[in-house]
Amino acid sequence: MPVTVVCLAILVAWYIAAVFMNTVVAEAKIEAAGGGLVNTLDISWSLERPVIPAPHQVVVEVWKTVFTVAPWKVKSLVFHVWVTLSSTLLGFALGTLLGIGLAVAIVHSKLLNKSLMPWIIASQTIPILAIAPMVIVVLGSVGLTGIFPKSIISMYLCFFPVTIGMVKGLTSPDPMQLDLMRTYNASGPQVLWKLRFPAAMPFLFTSLKIAIAIALTGAIVGELPTGAQAGIGSRMLAGSYYGQTIQIWAALVAASAVAASLVYGVGGIERVVNARMGVRA
Amino acid sequence: MKTQNFIAPVIFGVAVLVFWQAFVRFFDVPFVIFPAPTDIWAKLITSLPTLYEDFVQTFIRAVIPGWIIGSLAGFLVALLCDRFDFLKRGLLPLGNLAAALPIVGVAPILVMWFGFDWQSKAAMVVVMTFFPMLVNVVTGLQASGHLERDLMRSYGANWLQTLVKLRLPAAMPFIFNALKINSTLAMIGAIVAEFFGTPIVGMGFRISTEVGRMGLDMVWAEITVAALVGSAFYGLLVALERWVTFWHPSYRT
Numbered sequence: 001m002p003v004t005v006v007c008l009a010i011l012v013a014w015y016i017a018a019v020f021m022n023t024v025v026a027e028a029k030i031e032a033a034g035g036g037l038v039n040t041l042d043i044s045w046s047l048e049r050p051v052i053p054a055p056h057q058v059v060v061e062v063w064k065t066v067f068t069v070a071p072w073k074v075k076s077l078v079f080h081v082w083v084t085l086s087s088t089l090l091g092f093a094l095g096t097l098l099g100i101g102l103a104v105a106i107v108h109s110k111l112l113n114k115s116l117m118p119w120i121i122a123s124q125t126i127p128i129l130a131i132a133p134m135v136i137v138v139l140g141s142v143g144l145t146g147i148f149p150k151s152i153i154s155m156y157l158c159f160f161p162v163t164i165g166m167v168k169g170l171t172s173p174d175p176m177q178l179d180l181m182r183t184y185n186a187s188g189p190q191v192l193w194k195l196r197f198p199a200a201m202p203f204l205f206t207s208l209k210i211a212i213a214i215a216l217t218g219a220i221v222g223e224l225p226t227g228a229q230a231g232i233g234s235r236m237l238a239g240s241y242y243g244q245t246i247q248i249w250a251a252l253v254a255a256s257a258v259a260a261s262l263v264y265g266v267g268g269i270e271r272v273v274n275a276r277m278g279v280r281a
Numbered sequence: 282m283k284t285q286n287f288i289a290p291v292i293f294g295v296a297v298l299v300f301w302q303a304f305v306r307f308f309d310v311p312f313v314i315f316p317a318p319t320d321i322w323a324k325l326i327t328s329l330p331t332l333y334e335d336f337v338q339t340f341i342r343a344v345i346p347g348w349i350i351g352s353l354a355g356f357l358v359a360l361l362c363d364r365f366d367f368l369k370r371g372l373l374p375l376g377n378l379a380a381a382l383p384i385v386g387v388a389p390i391l392v393m394w395f396g397f398d399w400q401s402k403a404a405m406v407v408v409m410t411f412f413p414m415l416v417n418v419v420t421g422l423q424a425s426g427h428l429e430r431d432l433m434r435s436y437g438a439n440w441l442q443t444l445v446k447l448r449l450p451a452a453m454p455f456i457f458n459a460l461k462i463n464s465t466l467a468m469i470g471a472i473v474a475e476f477f478g479t480p481i482v483g484m485g486f487r488i489s490t491e492v493g494r495m496g497l498d499m500v501w502a503e504i505t506v507a508a509l510v511g512s513a514f515y516g517l518l519v520a521l522e523r524w525v526t527f528w529h530p531s532y533r534t
Contacts, residue, residue, distance in 0.1 A: 001370075002367050002368075002370035002371035003370070003371050003374050003375065005367075005371055006368075006371030006372055006375060007375075051393070051394065052390075052394075111289070114289040114290070115289040115290050115292065115293035116293065117290075118290035119290060119293060119294065124465060137492050137495075137497075138315070141311075209381075213380070213381040213382075213383075216383055217383040217384075217385055220383050220385065220386060221385055221473055224473070224476050224477075232386075236386060236389050237389070237477070239389065240389030240392065240393065240477050240478070243393075245390070245393065248389050248390055249390070251386070252386045252387065252390075255382070255383045255386050256382045256383070259381045259382050259383055260378065260381060260382075262381075263381045
């Protein structure tokens, strides 16, 4: 209920802002139409290239590009979402594997923990998205094009939360439980599989939710400097070049919807895993 | 013990650099793919003025003001949320949602609104840093225990006194967490916003144009600067956090 009120307030503020910000560019047009409040509202909410499009214009644009165009055409938003989504998911999968692998290595080796951990943290203080253009160029010159370079950027972004979360999770079993495993004469892999991994699950899923969100951001930004022909990011870039504000907003709405459903999807998997592990909801 | 903790990562880092240099020289990797560390260093030294200009444009003009305004705005709205429960229940879910959204996407819109210069980049940073601060402060303000709050009430302390003397200090770890997250987000936001249009100066601008001209050594020099600045920024916050929240269990030994 409070969420609805706040959303409505945002919507109202948006419409009002649209009036004020758009009349600046549409003044002449409104004058020509005879002025007055009705004309002002009518014109400022239906400009072709508004400073800020009214919500209904965005909705119409999304509707048009999703439902009235065949999904495999370049004009379709579904097509662009699919391109971005595929590289996001590939990067997310790679990043998760790398993150878990690093965490397992770090937990098992004191030396690695000391030497690798500071560098993993330092790796994230580099604004990786700034490297994006270079990564794409380097990979492009070795013959890797398409979704793979973008996935590498997503991977680089999302391995970090997974590693941090998993190191915490894998070390979360308390000494009593580890001692018990030792009295069972369990081998290293057995301790890992039967004790450490199950114990790390809550940490893993918290990290995965963060990871998939930034994987999407990585994929979108990865599309910017490459001049990629397709994807949500290139859609925004094209919109910004040609002043197609409505197109940018529509892409933004699509990106948000994808992000929300991805995080929701990870949450769903978490519930299934929890249920199988016998965690009471 | 302390020096040992310091030496291991340094050795690892040096090993990586040596390996990189050897790899590039041995296999004769083309310059456009991977310049050797020595090439990057040479470029870094010779183009210090340009790098400094980019640093001022991106970091001093866009990142710092944006980071301060965004964090401060998030903090103030969090206080409002704390005062009015209705606002909290309305804004917090949206704040959590915003954390998952690709906020960098609004960059082209902001560039259109605020122009090509640093204002649009600062605005981008403000938008990016607002929500992490909001969510963290709201959580942090609930971190103080019931016992302590009851004690404050028995002292007859009002909302402001309780806030300043008890709940804000208790929220400090959360606030610093948000500040640290924001320091990285701010760098990313400013640089990505520069991809959408900028005057002919700035780190993001330099990176994207030098990639186009195949000047990879300049790109790496710029990345080195960005990494150093980012790490220094982060390190400063960690030091400040240690000083402010000296009482926190994670710093007591």
